[in-house]
Amino acid sequence: MVKIMEVTALDRLREAGIRVTAPRLRIYEFLLNNYTHPTCDDIYRSLSSEDSSLSLASVYNVTEKLEQAGLVRLIVSPDGQKHYDAKTDYHGHFCCKECGRMIDVSCCKDLGLKDLKGARIDSMNLLLSGVCKDCLICAD
Ligand SMILES: [Zn+2]
Ligand SMILES: [Zn+2]
Secondary structure: OOOOOOOOHHHHHHHOOOOOOHHHHHHHHHHHHOOOOOOHHHHHHHHHOOOOOOOHHHHHHHHHHHHHOOOOEEEEOOOOOEEEEOOOOOEEEEEEOOOOOEEEEEOOOOOOOHHHOOOOOOOOOOEEEEOOHHHHHHHO
């Protein structure tokens, strides 16, 4: 039986030409397993409990490196917080003002923007803000 190999974080780092180090692998793996758009603080809090050698400064360095390599996306929320996302395909985000959650919003490449007819869109940063469904229900 042929087992289809899953593309691992290690393979992706190598493909992107990034020298693999333990913190890089660990942080990238964390982002691939947590599509909740964590900030560097969130990543640090989750990982430092298992690995006391990890510093917040290295989390900042690694996320910046991963972003430059195109492996993760950086999304700056309306309150100025930097969030990281290992889901790099076209999608927008919705930020809830109440609970602070950042939710993926799927949308297609062709947004029907008349002003851009004939142009090629290479990146998109659709950021919506408001109050999510769960928070609206709680407020009732
Ligand atoms: Zn909410
Ligand atoms: Zn996302």
